[in-house]
Amino acid sequence: MTEDAVPTTLQNHADAAALRPRTQLFIDGGFRDAVSGRRFVTENPATGQPIAEIAEGGPEDIDVAVAVARKAADDGRWSRMSPADRKAILVRWASLIEENGREISLLETIDSGKPIGDTIGIDVPETGNCIRWHAEAIDKLYGQVAPSPEGTVAMVTKEPLGVVGLVIPWNYPIMMAAWKLGPSLATGNTVVIKPASATALSLLRAAELASEAGLPDGVLNVVTGPGSRVGEAIGRHMDIDGVGFTGSTEVGRRFLTYAGESNLKRVALELGGKSPQVVFGDYTDLEGLAANMAFAIFWNMGENCSAGSRLIVHRSAKDRVLEALRAELANWPVGDPLDPATKIGALISKTHLEQVLGYIDIGESEGARVVAGGNRILQETGGYFVPPTVFDNVRPDMRIYREEIFGPVLTVLEFDTEAEAVALANDTEYGLASSVYTNDLNIAHRVAREIKAGTVSVNCYSEGDMTVPFGGYKMSGFSGHDKSAHAHDQYTETKTTWIQVAPRP
Numbered sequence: 001m002t003e004d005a006v007p008t009t010l011q012n013h014a015d016a017a018a019l020r021p022r023t024q025l026f027i028d029g030g031f032r033d034a035v036s037g038r039r040f041v042t043e044n045p046a047t048g049q050p051i052a053e054i055a056e057g058g059p060e061d062i063d064v065a066v067a068v069a070r071k072a073a074d075d076g077r078w079s080r081m082s083p084a085d086r087k088a089i090l091v092r093w094a095s096l097i098e099e100n101g102r103e104i105s106l107l108e109t110i111d112s113g114k115p116i117g118d119t120i121g122i123d124v125p126e127t128g129n130c131i132r133w134h135a136e137a138i139d140k141l142y143g144q145v146a147p148s149p150e151g152t153v154a155m156v157t158k159e160p161l162g163v164v165g166l167v168i169p170w171n172y173p174i175m176m177a178a179w180k181l182g183p184s185l186a187t188g189n190t191v192v193i194k195p196a197s198a199t200a201l202s203l204l205r206a207a208e209l210a211s212e213a214g215l216p217d218g219v220l221n222v223v224t225g226p227g228s229r230v231g232e233a234i235g236r237h238m239d240i241d242g243v244g245f246t247g248s249t250e251v252g253r254r255f256l257t258y259a260g261e262s263n264l265k266r267v268a269l270e271l272g273g274k275s276p277q278v279v280f281g282d283y284t285d286l287e288g289l290a291a292n293m294a295f296a297i298f299w300n301m302g303e304n305c306s307a308g309s310r311l312i313v314h315r316s317a318k319d320r321v322l323e324a325l326r327a328e329l330a331n332w333p334v335g336d337p338l339d340p341a342t343k344i345g346a347l348i349s350k351t352h353l354e355q356v357l358g359y360i361d362i363g364e365s366e367g368a369r370v371v372a373g374g375n376r377i378l379q380e381t382g383g384y385f386v387p388p389t390v391f392d393n394v395r396p397d398m399r400i401y402r403e404e405i406f407g408p409v410l411t412v413l414e415f416d417t418e419a420e421a422v423a424l425a426n427d428t429e430y431g432l433a434s435s436v437y438t439n440d441l442n443i444a445h446r447v448a449r450e451i452k453a454g455t456v457s458v459n460c461y462s463e464g465d466m467t468v469p470f471g472g473y474k475m476s477g478f479s480g481h482d483k484s485a486h487a488h489d490q491y492t493e494t495k496t497t498w499i500q501v502a503p504r505p
């Protein structure tokens with residue numbers, strides 16, 4: 001095999017079988033069992049078979065981890081280290097993640113069902129990129145000197161919150177962790193982070209690499225265990241100063257309650273979505289459109305908060321757009337996530353598979369028509385596979401059009417006028433992402449301005465790169481953004497220092 005050759009499916013299976021996942025809590029720079037000694041099983045969604053048993057933390061482990069993180073916050077071993085040194089450590093961490101990218105991507109793929117092509121090609125590089133981006137900002141962001149009256153000096157500076165709790169979903173396990181660890185560590189906080197129970201392996205390995213990079217003990221602590229106990233303990237902890245959460249809107253709401261009933265900690269939420277893809281009749285690049293549309297909804301098996309799950313297409317263009325999409329589906333093979341050719345792997349769990357299939361049943365019973373996919377496949381593997389599924393004849397009152405399915409299911413609706421398209425796009429309780437396709441610059445600007453979503457992409461599907469913020473309007477988010485320097489706000493307090501300068505005697 002030459003150095004650049006893509007490993008074969010066989011090689012991926014052999015290497016995956018040889019992995020030795022870290023399975024304990026990572027606290028104070030080392031691995032340890034949960035206080036209770038309990039463990040839970042993590043399985044491979046592509047086979048339904050167990051991979052490993054992981055330490056099942058509880059509130060008592062959160063107490064230990066928070067005490068360690070508090071000590072590290074108070075003694076300033078991280079926040080008061082010189083910015084250049086903090087930058088160097090995080091940059092080294094990003095490099096170590098990239099150097100160990102093959103191992104991390106294999107762990108991610110067997111734990112989450114995501115295709116290896118995505119984990120090695122997107123998730124791991126984006127993780128390194130994100131941590132490096134925020135690290136590089138550490139010694140480049142300045143405070144402010146206010147225009148205060150003569151005889152005074154007024155500074156406005158940012159300070160770390162102190163101890164930050166992070167709770168992470170299973171759909172982009174290592175990448176979502178990086179979106180929160182990058183800015184929270186770069187701004188000088190210490191962290192207690194809980195990965196989703198289904199997908200803890202990649203983060204545990206990354207935490208070990210952080211120590212290797214020189215991150216002081218106690219600055220990054222990982223506690224695995226169920227959301228109902230570990231997640232809630234983070235949300236309610238009196239000594240955690242702020243929480244960053246990505247996941248369902250339902251659980252996100254709870255973090256507001258936890259904070260309200262405990263210490264009013266800062267809460268930033270990145271939640272669900274039901275994002276529109278609006279296609280106007282004048283758009284001519286059908287092949288490009290189909291590729292973008294498919295990526296928007298089928299990437300990551302549709303397990304994506306910003307998935308473009310509602311296609312809103314001009315009546316005059318619907319048939320040709322659907323035809324182009326059908327042709328594009330040939331580029332989306334479903335199968336073994338360790339096969340480098342696979343574009344759609346397994347859904348995360350049996351429960352989630354049943355939820356997605358349940359929505360497909362609901363769609364059919366509500367009168368929508370399946371024009372592609374629509375059933376479980378590859379059952380003989382023991383894995384949870386659903387092919388790209390497209391529903392035509394959809395009405396805006398249908399549940400499949402309104403509720404987040406979090407699977408590879410696209411709903412298609414027609415419009416006649418621009419105003420109608422905007423109304424349909426905004427007819428949702430969510431507002432995370434959106435796409436508009438048109439050759440007319442005026443339509444593009446008008447519609448982009450009128451859509452109520454945190455991200456509008458024009459003639460593409462994109463969340464943008466690390467330089468732009470990502471967050472949701474309406475019930476897609478609360479008080480904060482991931483990515484870019486905007487992400488620093490939710491992990492910092494703003495301090496005014498007002499100094500009286502005595503006149504020369």
Ligand code: TAP
Nearest residue numbers: 168169195196197226227231232247248251271272305406
């Ligand atoms: P959630 O239940 O929201 O899980 C996200 C994180 O919150 C996980 O770490 C989870 O821990 C934790 N958690 C669960 N219950 C909690 C509680 N009562 N208090 C504190 N933390 C808690 O999402 P899910 O179960 O993974 O998926 C459910 C649905 O959420 C999906 O079908 C999808 O619609 C949506 N979802 C959205 C996103 C994004 S990015 N918007 C991501 C994932 C899921 P455990 O893993 O231990 O349960």
